[in-house]
Structures are given as C-alpha cells and as structure tokens.
Amino acid sequence: MNLLIIAQMAVSGAMMGLVYALIAYGFQLTFSTSKSINFGQGELVMVSAFFSLTLLNWGVPYWLMVPGGLLFGVVLGLAVERAGVRLALEQKSEGWILLTIIIGLLFFSAAENIWGRDDRPFPTPISSDAMRFLGVSITPLEISVAIGVFTVMGAIELFKRKTLLGKAFEAVSADRDAAELMGISATRTVMLSYGLSGMVAAMAGILVSPITTVGPTMASALILKAFSVAVVAGLDSGFGVVVVGIFLGALESLTSFYLGSGWREAPGLILLILALAVRPNGVFGKASIRKV
Amino acid sequence: MLVVENLYAGYGTSKVLTGASLEVGQGRVVALIGANGAGKTTTMRAISGMLKPDKGRVLLDGKPVQGQDASRIARLGLAHAPEGRKVFGPLSTEDNLLLGAYSRLPLFFGFRSRSAPDLEKVYDLFPLLKERRLQSAGTLSGGEQQMLAIGRALMANPKIMLLDEPSMGLAPVIVQEVFATIRRLKTSGITLLLVEQFAKSALEVADYAYVMERGRVVAEGTPAELHKDKRVLAAYLG
Ligand SMILES: Nc1ncnc2c1ncn2[C@@H]1O[C@H](COP(=O)(O)OP(=O)(O)OP(=O)(O)O)[C@@H](O)[C@H]1O
Ligand SMILES: [Mg+2]
Numbered sequence: 194m195n196l197l198i199i200a201q202m203a204v205s206g207a208m209m210g211l212v213y214a215l216i217a218y219g220f221q222l223t224f225s226t227s228k229s230i231n232f233g234q235g236e237l238v239m240v241s242a243f244f245s246l247t248l249l250n251w252g253v254p255y256w257l258m259v260p261g262g263l264l265f266g267v268v269l270g271l272a273v274e275r276a277g278v279r280l281a282l283e284q285k286s287e288g289w290i291l292l293t294i295i296i297g298l299l300f301f302s303a304a305e306n307i308w309g310r311d312d313r314p315f316p317t318p319i320s321s322d323a324m325r326f327l328g329v330s331i332t333p334l335e336i337s338v339a340i341g342v343f344t345v346m347g348a349i350e351l352f353k354r355k356t357l358l359g360k361a362f363e364a365v366s367a368d369r370d371a372a373e374l375m376g377i378s379a380t381r382t383v384m385l386s387y388g389l390s391g392m393v394a395a396m397a398g399i400l401v402s403p404i405t406t407v408g409p410t411m412a413s414a415l416i417l418k419a420f421s422v423a424v425v426a427g428l429d430s431g432f433g434v435v436v437v438g439i440f441l442g443a444l445e446s447l448t449s450f451y452l453g454s455g456w457r458e459a460p461g462l463i464l465l466i467l468a469l470a471v472r473p474n475g476v477f478g479k480a481s482i483r484k485v
Numbered sequence: 486m487l488v489v490e491n492l493y494a495g496y497g498t499s500k501v502l503t504g505a506s507l508e509v510g511q512g513r514v515v516a517l518i519g520a521n522g523a524g525k526t527t528t529m530r531a532i533s534g535m536l537k538p539d540k541g542r543v544l545l546d547g548k549p550v551q552g553q554d555a556s557r558i559a560r561l562g563l564a565h566a567p568e569g570r571k572v573f574g575p576l577s578t579e580d581n582l583l584l585g586a587y588s589r590l591p592l593f594f595g596f597r598s599r600s601a602p603d604l605e606k607v608y609d610l611f612p613l614l615k616e617r618r619l620q621s622a623g624t625l626s627g628g629e630q631q632m633l634a635i636g637r638a639l640m641a642n643p644k645i646m647l648l649d650e651p652s653m654g655l656a657p658v659i660v661q662e663v664f665a666t667i668r669r670l671k672t673s674g675i676t677l678l679l680v681e682q683f684a685k686s687a688l689e690v691a692d693y694a695y696v697m698e699r700g701r702v703v704a705e706g707t708p709a710e711l712h713k714d715k716r717v718l719a720a721y722l723g
Contacts, residue, residue, distance in 0.1 A: 357583060358592040364573045364584050370535055371571035373555035374564070376588030376641070380554075 200329050202450050203443040208335040210442020211342040212401045216419030217426065217434040218346055219393035223274075224428040225366035226379075226386040227282055229289045231273050233297020234394055235416030240300050241266045241391075242398030242407045243308045246315055255318050262399050263392045269300075270391020274384055282383070304409045312408035319403070334403055341400045349389060350431060362386065414458065418445075421465040486511045486676050487532070487563075487645050492541035492551075494531040501527040503700040504541070507678075509645060514667070514677045516687040518721055519697035525680040526568045528697070529647050532678075533565035534558040546644065560588040564643035568650050568680075570634040574623025578614055581622045581633055582607055585640030600640070607636040610666065628659040635666065645676040652683055664690060684721040688712075696721065 216238065220230045231237065245262035253261060277296045281288035319337045323330035353359035364372040365382040373379055397415070398407075405411055422441055426433030441461055449457040487509040494502040501524045509515045517525050530536040532543050534555035543551040550558050559565070564585075573581050583590070583600055590596040608615040611632040617625060622633055631651050638646050651667070652660040664686050670677065671690060681687035688694055688708040696704040696717055704717050711717050 356593045357587065357590055357596040360576065360580050360584055361587055361592075363576055363580075367573040367575050368571050370555070371567065371573065372584075373535070374533060374559055374567065374571075375584050375637070376556050376559035377584070378554065378556040 197328050199447065202446040204329050204331055205335060206443040206446030207439045208338045208442065210438040210440065211339055212397050212415065213418045213422045213441060214434040214438025215342045215345065215393055215397045216415060217423035217438065218431055219390040220419070220423045221428050221431065221434065222390040222393065223386045226362065227278065227383045229278055229282060231390065232290060232293040233273065233300060235412030236297040236300035237266060237269050237391055237394035238398040238415065239409060239412040240269065240304050241395035242315065242402045242411065243304055245399050246313065246407050249316060259399060262395050266391040266395025267388045270387040271384060274387035278387065301409055310409060312406040315402035315407050317403040338400045341396060345393060345396045346431060418461040421461040425464055425468040486546065487678065488544040489532060490542040492528065492531055492538050492543065494527055494536055494538040501700050502531060505697070505701055507695045507702060509676060509678050512674050512676055513692045514671050514679060514690055516691035516694040517678060517680045517697060518684040518687055518694060523697040524700040525697055526649055529565060529649050529680060533563060533647060559641070562644035563647065564638035564641045565647040566634045566638040566649065568653065570630045572622040572630050572633050575621055577619050578622055578625065578633055579618040581637050582640050585637035589642065603640055603642065607639055610669065611636055628655050631655065631663060645678065647678045649680045650682060652681060
C-alpha cells in the first residue's frame, strides 16, 4: 500500500517535473548560442498562457489555439532578444541580466492590467478522469503534458541534428567566430534560439495551465524550479534536464505528501544549493563528460 | 582578386596593423611571412571580418568589404581557415564539411545530395577524413583537424582562401603532407593567401610573398627576388 502511494506521488510529480524540464530546456537553447538566458522566461510562460486563454475565449478551437500560442511565444522571445539581449551582447556586457528581468516585470504588469490579478481556469478538451495502470491512477491530461513536452523537445532536437540550419545552430554554440567564417550569421542564430526558447515557454504555459490555472503569478514557482533543474542538469544537456526534471517533480510531490505541502518548494531549493556548491557545471554538464 | 590597402587594425588600445598593404591575384598563391607577433593573423582577421579594421580598404573583386560582418564576407566567396583550425568539436567530421558549404546549400532538406559532389572532392583529397566522417571533429588528431579545416574551407568553393599557419603544432611528416596538399591545390588553380612559420617551405609553393614586421609589409617580391634580399635571407630564410 505504502509503495503504491509512493508510486502514485512519483508519477504525478514526474508530470509536473517535465514542465520544469521544458522550461529549463528553453534556458539551454539561448545559453548555447549566446551564453545568455532570459531571466524573464517565467513571464513569457505566463503571458503566452493568458494569450492562449484569450484565443480560446474568442472561440478559436483548441487545436488551432496551440500553434497560435506557440507563435505568440516565438514573437515574445524575439522581442526579448531584440530589446534586452542583442545590444548588451554586442557590447560584451552583462546588461542582458538586468534587462531581461526588467522586460519580465513589464510583461507582468501588462498582464495584470490586461487580464487582471485573478487566477482563471484554462479549459481543455482533454479529460482529467483518472485511468488506472497497475494501481496507479493517471489522467489523460497528465499524459498530454508528457506528450507535449517530448514532442516539442524531440522536434527541436531533430531540427538541430537533421537540418543544415540546425547544424549551423550547433556550430554557433561550438565556436561562434568559426561559424561566422562559414557564412553563418551568429546574430540571426541567436535570434533563432530566442524564438525557439519563446516557443518552448509558450508550450510550457499551454501544457501546465489546465492543471494549475492561469494567473500573473503562475510562473514564479515554476521558474525557480526550472532554474534548479537547469543548474543541476547543466546548461548543455537536453537529456539531463528531462532526468533531473522528473526526479525533482517526483521528489517534490513525495515531500509535500509526507512533510506537508508547506515543504513543497524545499527540494528544489536544496537541490539548487547542493548543485551550486558541489558541481557548478551541472551533473550532466561538460565537466563530468570530460572526466569519463 | 583581393586587394588590401593601407590597413590599420588592433585589439582595443593595442594597435597591431599600421598600414598593411598586399595583393593576391586570381589563381595565385601568395605567402605572408614574418616573425611571431608581426601581425599576420591580425591581417587575415581584418580581411575576413573577424576583426573590424580601423582604417584602410579591403577589396574583393574590386568591391570594398572592410567593416562588413565575417558571415557576409564569407558569403561573397572568401574562405578563411583560421589559426588554430577552429573545427566544430562536438559535430562530426562530415557535418563540419557540410557547414563549410553552408552559404550554398538549402537550409532544411536536400543539402546532403546537393553537397555530395563537393564532399567527394574533399574526400578524394583527404581520404582519411572519409574514414573519420562520423567521428566528432574534436577527437581528431591535430593533423586530421588541419585537413578538416582546409577541407571545410574548400567546401565553400571559395574565390579566395586564407590559410593561417596550417603547419602549426604538427609533426614534420604531417607538415610535409600539408605542403603537398597546398601544392595540389595550387595545380588545381586555387587563389590562396598563406601565412606560414616555415618561410622556406612557404616560398617554395608561393608565386609571390610579403614579409611583415611590426604591422606593416617591409619587403615583397617573388621567391627568387626575396632570396636575393640579404636582410630577408638572414632574418627568415637562414
Ligand atoms: N586577441 C588579442 N588581443 C590583444 N592583442 C592581441 C590579440 N591577438 C593578437 N594580439 C597581439 O597582436 C600582435 C600581433 O599578433 P598576431 O597574432 O597577428 O601575430 P602573428 O604574426 O600571427 O604571430 P604568430 O606567428 O605568432 O601567429 C601581437 O603582439 C599579439 O600580442
Ligand atoms: Mg598568427
């Protein structure tokens, strides 16, 4: 019986963990091309979720809302790159840190003014009636989160490996100067990475909203954990974020079950501290690969 | 083909090039020699756009390109195989080669079939690279990486190639191989600006050469002429 509860908690936690992994993957995308990340990524998740909700309220069907929301995420990602990152990088300054935080705050207050402060339900055609597998219950909604996360990450990984543009993306990550010598524009590649990162954020918003509801603060907890996952997994391993994300998600739900929901945030924070103290390059990062 | 006029460039406050001029004609192999720190690499970087020149002109086919982005200049047909090779370590040998042809290939699908003839040519020149085609470039030996860097530059089908110290850090046998390759490329009609520490070997393949000291060209001529120049002979060819 006890084992069953653990399994149950782990499975539903893992689903949430996949959302952390997806957001962390968005950090990796921009970090690999530009060594910068969008500290306002949580606000992109939230604003994209609100926008997608608005599409639904306008009567746009669910299947059409998804690409619409993703496209909106791409546009936001590009806007962040243009307004907050490009100039700072050109001047080799760290200004993007502050700028992306500020842009995030702007998105936050825009969202409060446009959509209000209340949390709102996000309708979905996908059922949340539990199904049972080996005594563990799981909802189609939770399964849809897993499918969505793996679809987006898989598509981007395929793009990177199988298309020439994707290989150019990898080339800029490996050696920006040499990539330029091949005729690859590093600036455009960084734009592309921010566009993809915005899309990933929007996908996270669309996937998680039916479970958590939509509100201006919905992403603050998410983003902290995504950050923990990114730090623990390292900023260069897509596989790593999935493993760490699932692990953290499961750990969290077990902690809140056994210690009370007040302790829910603890594992993520402890993991972050441990990671920064023990392995600044990430468990799956280059440092550990080099040792092997 | 390539004309460099009175080029000034440097890194921040340190001025390295102080009026460098040179010329590479169509189908010619031109060597640029000089002591360590003379500014040979800096010249190449300023030509290819890795470094923005402060002053002076770089003409490619008569058109000024100075100050443009490196990616732009590369697309105009200048391929720079930089000092230290700079292959894309995590990517496979073949992917490195494909990226060499980046500006000529479709970005999504069909780039493999389109690049197949050029890929074959490079593999003919460097059969070893074909054996290593799926190996990640970072794990190749120094000599193999240099061949890859040359092959990658060739994949662009460039109008002119800049080759910076291909022999750096290689065993003497491999250096011989590199020069043999350069000779073969010359026979095939390549236009090449070559920077080399091994001034003697460089002058053996070159049609013309420039000698650089402290950021400017202090002597130039055909290899035969330079061999007659006592100062050059003593300093670089002794
Ligand atoms: N990135 C850099 N930042 C600052 N100074 C640099 C940089 N690169 C080169 N320099 C300086 O510029 C001068 C010329 O360097 P450059 O690399 O062009 O010489 P080189 O002729 O290619 O020498 P070598 O034969 O050793 O390759 C040197 O004094 C060097 O210290
Ligand atoms: Mg040099």
